Amino acid sequence: MRIQILITFLIISINYVCAENEGRSSILADAVDEYLSTRVSRSTANYILERDGDSFQTTYEVKDFLDEFLKKKFTIPKIGIRIETFAVPTERKRVFRIFIVSSYEGLTRIFNERSLKDILLNGHFLIILPKCENHDFEKFFDFLWNLRIVNVNIICAKTNQSVSVFSFMPFTQNNCRDTKPILINQYQNGKFIKPSNFFDPLKIKDMKGCPVRVALTNSSEAVFYTSMEKNKNKICGPDIKLISTLSKALNFKLNFTFIGHSGFLFENGTSEGPFRVLLDENADLAVGYWWLKTVRMKFFSSTVSYAQQPLIFIIPPGKPVTHLERLISAFSLQSWICIGLFYLIGSLVILFVQLKSPCVQEFVFGAGVTSPMFRMFSVFIGDTLNNLPKRNFARFLLMNFIIFTLIIRTVYQGSYFRQMRTFRHHKEVASINEMIEKYFYFYSNPGMIDILLGLPAIRERVRELNNEDLPEFLKQITTNPNFKAAYANALLFTDYLNLKNSDESQHICKEVFATNLPVVIYSLTDFYLLNALDEKLITIIKAGLIDHWTRESCRQNVRKVQESIKPKVLTFDDLEGSFLVLIFGCLLGFIAFLCEKFLL
Known part of the structure; x- marks a missing residue:
């Protein structure tokens, strides 16, 4: 008799658990469907649901959810879903990724199976857990924060009638890596309690004074020093004003981790200066009026372009009139x-x-x-x-x-x-072809030489110039009309040199080598602050502050090099x-x- 009673209770418990799991899977499928529907602007869209590839670790709750979710997709094709159990290589990084796991170990396995280079770290992530119980969400968020992933939500079934959505706010008062879970929304009675904008809390609009590491170069026309009292120097320049304005807008503290020479970055990863610091992840941003170049984008991410600069040639003056x-x-x-x-x-x-x-x-x-x-x-x-x-x-x-x-x-x-x-002096060279005809050599610093090598007509005459030799070289090219050389650099750099050495103004070739080279701020790959920086940069550009800071630092009159004045010849x-x-x-x-x- 007792055995029959125990068997009866066991059957009732199993049925209850099955009914509970089925109810949770059903409401979780409805909640995920509603969540994904709010992420798209069109009536239909395709999403890829990635799950742990270890079939032995896949629990019945995960399988029940997938069955229920796929059943809903076949009956109500509101959005498209494809399920992956292994990493499928893609040409473009996915902006929105969905992971379904049953445990913390399953999440770590998913990231171990995939290369971080193929994951857009500053994209949006959704982690689906069949149940909310017995999970340390802070452990989940701490793991993701160490990967520099911020825009992530965890959705799980709390009961068979309620689904919860959790996230975390990394920047709080006196804490710059707060990974405690925060309940941001709930799904009950067929809908979410809060509007869809509560799925993306404003995590990095206010960083609460947390530090951002910035690498600077002290040899740039956009970052330079001015002397102050008591043997102190003040860092100033257009880019310093820009990054300071961004720090105030997003409320983060500037921590300059490197201040040195401009350095270089080659295609094989060999680098020095700010790029070396950024590559070693000892800095978050690199500021120094950097041009957007393909070789740099292989290793870093960048903001939107906030300025354009032409590439010009500094040339020797014409011979004096006898x-x-x-x-x-x-x-x-x-x-x-x-x-x-x-x-x-x-x-x-x-x-x-x-x-x-x-x-x-x-x-x-x-x-x-x-x-x-x-x-x-x-x-x-x-x-x-x-x-x-x-x-x-x-x-x-x-x-x-x-x-x-x-x-x-x-x-x-x-x-x-x-x-x-x-x-009065004779006319200097006015075009690249004229310099080629007169057997000029074309010099540039290591970080810009690849641009010159892209022009076949001068490729054989391109020479690399070290930073140590630059002052003597500029003196020669400024004063010696017989010097058969041209130095390539940005127009703003020439303005800066003319501002420092007003007695020896640089002569510029009238034919511009390249125009509208975009200027950006480089960052760690998929840095979580990029989207917020882009938004503020666009506002600053529209306000005209970039042009104002540039004109203020390098006055336009320094571009007026002492030209040859030809008096009127009497005819x-x-x-x-x-x-x-x-x-x-x-x-x-x-x-x-x-x-x-x-x-x-």
């Missing part, structure tokens, strides 16, 4: 030809008249003039004349010649004086008045000749 060139460049070639023709015609006339009789020579040159060619030269240089001609015709010719020469000489002196007062149009005086004087001389020949 003194002989200054003497000649006062007049244009056309003007010199006209003036030369005038004196040539005058010399030929003198030679022609000298072949005539003394009577004709006296009539044209005047009495007592034995060296008319030297007399013309004396008038040209402004010498005094003691012996003047007696006839009006000769006087008109001499007066006309003196006035014309005086005008030309005065105008030339003024133009030459202006030439001496101005800074024939400018000297037209003097030639009109010459023609008018010749006309008066001809009239005087007619009067003296025929009327007197």
Whole structure:
């Protein structure tokens, strides 16, 4: 009799447990379906449900949930679901991942089976547990936090009539890794108690003053030092203002873990400077006006681009204009030809008249003039004349010649004086092709040399320049016009150099090598703060603060390199008045000749 009673109680208990499990599986399937439905904006979507691949560890609760969930999917195809029991490689990382496990060990097994490189750590995660009992949720969250996973919820059936959703708030007052579970929502009577926005609590909108490790470079145009009292230096620059503004907006504390040279990062992972610190995970962010490059994205993640910078070439100045060139460049070639023709015609006339009789020579040159060619030269240089001609015709010719020469000489002196007062040099190279034709070599720092190597025309002439050799190299390229080299860097870097060395401004090739290279902040792979940083960066960009900080740190006037000032060269149009005086004087001389020949 007792045995029958025990068997009866055992059967009743088994039926009760089965009914309880079936009820929990049913309501959990409904809750998960409703949860996933709120994650999509379309009427249908596809999700991949990943479960522990160890079939021996898969409990009956997990199997019951899957049976119930799949049954619902076949009857009400609201969303699509595919179940995976092993890691399926994908070309793109999944933004939303669903794991169904029965224990903490099952969750760790899932992550051990998958490479973290294939998991979007700053994506969204949902962990499904058939039951809420006998689970240490803090242990779950602590494991995920060590992987830098923040956006995660755990959903489990509390009873056959209630489903709970748990999460954690890592940043609380005086605690920067709080992994205690927090109940954020409940599913009862066919719906969640709170709206869908409560599934994603604002975990990193306010970091409660928790530190973020930042690696800086002290050789950047966007991060530099200013001296203060008591032998102290202050870090400043556009990027410092940017990261400080972000820290205030998200309420995190800046912890500068590295301040040093800019370093480099090669495709094989060899690196120095901030990238080495970031690669060793001794920093969370790297700030220093970094360009977005493919090789860097293999190792790090980045924010949205907050600025664009063209890549330019710093080139040597043009050769200075010599003194002989200054003497000649006062007049244009056309003007010199006209003036030369005038004196040539005058010399030929003198030679022609000298072949005539003394009577004709006296009539044209005047009495007592034995060296008319030297007399013309004396008038040209402004010498005094003691012996003047007696006839009006000769006087008109001499007066006309003196006035014309005086005008030309005065105008030339003024133009030459202006030439001496101005800074003049020959044009520097204006294009990459011109530099190639003149056998220039193209230099760059190690972190930028891969960009130059991407241009086949200059690949053979690309050279790497170490940071130690940069000051001497810049001095050479600034002062030596015969230096056959060009240095590639960002335009803002050139502005910074010109600001520091205003007496030796850098000359820039007018042809830009590359335009609109995006500038970003690099971070650890899938850093949990990236989405929040992107949101704040977009707001800062729209407000125009980036441009304001850049203009404030490197004033626009430093871009105005001392250009070669070419004074106005006097052309024939400018000297037209003097030639009109010459023609008018010749006309008066001809009239005087007619009067003296025929009327007197």
